[in-house]
Amino acid sequence: MSAFRGTMRDVGLLSALPVPSDYTGTRLAACNLCEAICGLELTLERGAVTAIRGNEDDPLSRGHVCPKGVALADVYTDADRLRRPVRRVGDEWEELGWDEALDLVADRLAATAAEHGRDAVGVYLGNPSAHSLGSATHGTAFVRALRTRNRFSASSVDQFPHQFVAWQLYGHQLLLPVPDLDRTSYFLVVGANPMASNGSLMTAPDFPQRLRDLKARGGRMVVLDPRRTETAKIATEHHFVRPGTDAAVLLAMVHVLFAEGLTDPPSYVDDVAAVEAAVADFTPEHAEAVSGVPASVVRQIARDLAGAEGAVAYGRLGVSTQGFGSVCQWAIQCLNLLTGNFDRVGGVLFPEPAIDIVGRRIIGPGHFDVWRSRVRDLPEFAGELPVSVLREEIETPGEGQIRALVTLAGNPVLSTPDGDGLGRALEGLDFMVSVDLYVNETTRHADVILPPTSALERDQYDLVFHNFAVRNTARYTPPVFAKDADQRHDWQIFAGLATRLRRRPGAPRLPLRARLVGAARMAASPAVVLTGLLATGRAVSMRRLRAHPEGVDLGPLRPTMPGRLQTADRRIHLAPPLLVADLDRLRAALAPSVVREGELLLIGRRHQRDNNSWMHNAPRLTKGRPRHHLLMSPGDLAARGLADGDRVRVRSRVGEVEVEVTGTDDLMPGVVSLPHGYGHQVAGTRMRHASQVAGISINDLTDPSVLDVSGNAALNGVPVTVQAARR
Ligand SMILES: Nc1nc2c(c(=O)[nH]1)N[C@H]1C(S)=C(S)[C@@H](COP(=O)(O)OP(=O)(O)OC[C@H]3O[C@@H](n4cnc5c(=O)[nH]c(N)nc54)[C@H](O)[C@@H]3O)O[C@H]1N2
Ligand SMILES: Nc1nc2c(c(=O)[nH]1)N[C@H]1C(S)=C(S)[C@@H](COP(=O)(O)OP(=O)(O)OC[C@H]3O[C@@H](n4cnc5c(=O)[nH]c(N)nc54)[C@H](O)[C@@H]3O)O[C@H]1N2
Ligand code: SF4
Ligand SMILES: [Mo]
Numbered sequence: 001m002s003a004f005r006g007t008m009r010d011v012g013l014l015s016a017l018p019v020p021s022d023y024t025g026t027r028l029a030a031c032n033l034c035e036a037i038c039g040l041e042l043t044l045e046r047g048a049v050t051a052i053r054g055n056e057d058d059p060l061s062r063g064h065v066c067p068k069g070v071a072l073a074d075v076y077t078d079a080d081r082l083r084r085p086v087r088r089v090g091d092e093w094e095e096l097g098w099d100e101a102l103d104l105v106a107d108r109l110a111a112t113a114a115e116h117g118r119d120a121v122g123v124y125l126g127n128p129s130a131h132s133l134g135s136a137t138h139g140t141a142f143v144r145a146l147r148t149r150n151r152f153s154a155s156s157v158d159q160f161p162h163q164f165v166a167w168q169l170y171g172h173q174l175l176l177p178v179p180d181l182d183r184t185s186y187f188l189v190v191g192a193n194p195m196a197s198n199g200s201l202m203t204a205p206d207f208p209q210r211l212r213d214l215k216a217r218g219g220r221m222v223v224l225d226p227r228r229t230e231t232a233k234i235a236t237e238h239h240f241v242r243p244g245t246d247a248a249v250l251l252a253m254v255h256v257l258f259a260e261g262l263t264d265p266p267s268y269v270d271d272v273a274a275v276e277a278a279v280a281d282f283t284p285e286h287a288e289a290v291s292g293v294p295a296s297v298v299r300q301i302a303r304d305l306a307g308a309e310g311a312v313a314y315g316r317l318g319v320s321t322q323g324f325g326s327v328c329q330w331a332i333q334c335l336n337l338l339t340g341n342f343d344r345v346g347g348v349l350f351p352e353p354a355i356d357i358v359g360r361r362i363i364g365p366g367h368f369d370v371w372r373s374r375v376r377d378l379p380e381f382a383g384e385l386p387v388s389v390l391r392e393e394i395e396t397p398g399e400g401q402i403r404a405l406v407t408l409a410g411n412p413v414l415s416t417p418d419g420d421g422l423g424r425a426l427e428g429l430d431f432m433v434s435v436d437l438y439v440n441e442t443t444r445h446a447d448v449i450l451p452p453t454s455a456l457e458r459d460q461y462d463l464v465f466h467n468f469a470v471r472n473t474a475r476y477t478p479p480v481f482a483k484d485a486d487q488r489h490d491w492q493i494f495a496g497l498a499t500r501l502r503r504r505p506g507a508p509r510l511p512l513r514a515r516l517v518g519a520a521r522m523a524a525s526p527a528v529v530l531t532g533l534l535a536t537g538r539a540v541s542m543r544r545l546r547a548h549p550e551g552v553d554l555g556p557l558r559p560t561m562p563g564r565l566q567t568a569d570r571r572i573h574l575a576p577p578l579l580v581a582d583l584d585r586l587r588a589a590l591a592p593s594v595v596r597e598g599e600l601l602l603i604g605r606r607h608q609r610d611n612n613s614w615m616h617n618a619p620r621l622t623k624g625r626p627r628h629h630l631l632m633s634p635g636d637l638a639a640r641g642l643a644d645g646d647r648v649r650v651r652s653r654v655g656e657v658e659v660e661v662t663g664t665d666d667l668m669p670g671v672v673s674l675p676h677g678y679g680h681q682v683a684g685t686r687m688r689h690a691s692q693v694a695g696i697s698i699n700d701l702t703d704p705s706v707l708d709v710s711g712n713a714a715l716n717g718v719p720v721t722v723q724a725a726r727r
Pocket of ligand 3: 068205
């Protein structure tokens with residue numbers, strides 16, 4: 001009953017109230033910065049945060065915290081964070097009242113839709129949308145109310161391939177198996193760096209400790225990555241892989257399973273022979289030739305996956321944000337399914353969250369190619385178009401052109417391909433509104449910015465990430481601090497806009513029933529919506545969660561298949577035509593003629609103290625040596641007559657940047673690396689610390705014309721040339 005330790009952070013309703021302004025004591029909160037969703041314990045002295053620790057009593061995060069979680073206090077106090085709406089007047093920002101701001105935005109959005117059709121309003125949802133309860137309960141309803149086909153999000157520069165494959169194989173885009181990290185004995189990690197990222201589509205706070213435990217029980221971790229990452233350095237084994245060639249490697253592993261008679265799929269899997277035929281020419285020797293991963297290693301990994309007592313193949317951003325992300329994710333599912341590690345303790349399992357967003361259809365199963373983008377004729381997936389087409393949809397005149405844009409918690413100018421071009425396109429919009437805490441490189445183009453409260457000022461339940469956690473738990477944390485009377489929570493902003501839009505003549509109309517349900521939902525607070533969802537889910541009540549802000553343990557993951565499959569016949573069809581058809585494109589892309597002399601392949605990287613494109617205003621995260629340099633192997637430096645520390649010019653088909661280069665053996669020869677989320681512009685953004693960490697944006701080099709079948713951008717494996725910068 002350690003929840004009752006300490007002061008008044010404690011029991012029931014009392015702890016639901018924000019602390020008094022002179023409060024001294026401790027309070028529990030949740031970090032919403034990454035998918036690890038760590039539980040925090042804040043120490044406050046007279047209302048000021050003096051320490052943030054990991055909460056030892058949290059059944060999932062067990063005391064883990066990283067430097068970013070501690071920096072949540074900096075966001076709360078940051079003088080540069082917006083607290084009231086602002087309107088851009090020339091180069092200046094002018095504060096305005098909430099009613100005036102919301103009226104103005106509703107007027108302009110409704111007028112655009114009335115004059116040019118509802119697709120003339122585009123919307124982009126950024127990453128933090130998935131990390132906020134109010135955004136999950138109210139933001140999606142607001143976006144739906146816009147009824148536009150021009151919907152975009154960070155998902156198409158991230159996990160679209162996972163969703164695409166899950167939809168094809170398991171019948172729902174978010175029915176994603178999660179590594180049973182705490183019980184597996186063999187962990188294959190392809191294109192992920194959980195030591196820096198803390199895990200993704202695998203909510204596994206304190207990855208370092210979980211990995212130590214894995215090793216202590218005799219388990220192994222094998223990493224395939226073009227960079228010897230923080231994760232690779234502590235792996236049992238690491239192999240370089242040439243960026244963008246993983247599909248050949250993973251399909252060759254599937255090939256080996258068949259060739260050596262190692263397949264043992266569950267009885268509810270069909271079309272196994274079709275997979276065998278599809279991978280027939282993907283041999284380990286072919287994989288070695290294109291990827292650099294020795295054929296013997298390909299064979300050994302396949303055998304180990306089949307032979308280990310509970311093994312996992314896991315691939316994340318490095319194999320999703322490339323031209324064949326969906327084929328990679330498909331091959332990974334095949335590896336787990338064919339080796340009998342699917343839905344198995346120690347293999348991959350499907351979490352049973354208190355609120356099952358899949359089983360309860362809170363999010364739809366997904367669909368593909370129901371409409372297409374206007375200019376490039378690219379198919380939608382799950383109701384979204386690839387963000388790689390956003391620029392051209394804004395710039396190309398004609399019926400359906402985007403003339404007004406809504407961005408919610410995002411920074412696509414830094415985070416999507418050809419970001420610089422997108423930034424210029426934003427200047428041509430008739431109207432732009434952003435819901436964001438800051439004036440950033442994207443929102444500086446907005447006419448109006450509507451700032452929501454920050455994490456410590458609002459309540460939190462992770463509607464999304466409990467669905468991908470390595471253990472079943474549930475946690476509701478009330479706000480620590482009260483908001484000012486003239487601040488708004490994100491859900492209040494969404495409700496305010498939706499209500500006003502409903503009253504504007506010419507605004508998009510939902511069918512009556514949907515409108516009534518929407519209005520009722522918008523009127524309720526996220527906590528009320530959550531209470532209802534928990535009550536019908538029956539795993540744990542809101543009352544119990546309120547009494548245990550440290551979180552409630554619902555037990556380890558367990559096998560639940562095939563009962564939870566969402567396919568029409570409750571079976572898995574392992575050879576979806578959309579994926580098999582993509583293999584010809586793969587064969588062509590891997591042909592030897594494709595590699596050009598002198599070209600390097602650019603990949604991204606994450607650092608434990610970076611958080612996508614924001615948090616660079618937090619002094620405690622940005623002090624020390626700059627982290628945005630280009631990394632290059634010493635051999636590639638020498639071949640170009642370059643030395644460590646030189647300024648170099650990096651050029652791709654799309655753009656060029658100048659940056660300092662750092663030599664390191666950690667990079668595969670022929671590969672260079674830049675982090676994303678840099679390239680800060682201080683002008684017009686009011687950000688204090690941005691100049692120290694300005695850097696350049698990798699996405700001024702990435703190419704919006706290279707896409708996976710799902711529509712995901714190929715952010716990794718971008719061909720570039722590097723030479724000394726002219727002085
Ligand atoms: N080259 C390259 N590009 C990449 C990646 C890569 O690996 N390489 N990674 C990609 C990935 S995985 C992702 S997820 C995207 C991220 O790309 P985005 O989602 O576009 O950008 P973020 O940097 O997460 O920007 C988040 C914004 O939300 C604001 N914000 C923070 N909290 C809140 C909140 O509670 N409410 C609101 N309304 N706003 C808030 C912040 O101030 C910030 O401006 O970047 C992608 N881009
Ligand atoms: N500290 C920190 N943590 C974060 C974030 C952050 O910005 N900072 N962002 C969060 C978000 S939004 C996400 S989506 C997750 C992402 O979580 P991860 O996927 O674990 O994170 P990345 O560091 O992007 O890992 C991608 C890896 O792929 C490698 N790679 C690049 N190209 C290739 C390739 O062609 N083949 C192979 N095999 N590997 C390749 C890169 O070298 C890198 O090590 O992290 C989350 N956590
Ligand atoms: S690991 Fe992620 S959730 Fe945990 S404290 Fe760090 S940023 Fe927050
Ligand atoms: Mo992401």
